[in-house]
Amino acid sequence: MTPTVAPPQFDISPERAGQDIARFALAIAELLRQLLERQAIRRMDSGALDETEQERVGLGLMNARIAILDVAERFGLEESDLNLDLGPLGRLL
Secondary structure (H helix, E strand, O other): OOOOOOOOOOOOOOOOHHHHHHHHHHHHHHHHHHHHHHHHHHHHHOOOOOHHHHHHHHHHHHHHHHHHHHHHHHOOOOHHHHOOEOHHHOEOO
16 A cells, blocks of 8 residues: 655745745756756866856856845745655655
């Protein structure tokens, strides 16, 4: 018998709707940022990026991280709030 896993719970009250939407959007943004970071590391390791490109990519990823955390703070979210529980699939990040 397969164990039953409860779906992730969201408070859909009108007072928290904006925060829940921000949480979801920021979680996706952070996931994409992490994927881009891994791709950049692979490209650096393979020598596909020169020093100028490495600097530009590094600054872009750093600025994206700062922006994500800044918006999260505006909505009263912690960094851990962006790691959504996907039920049987595990955590998002």
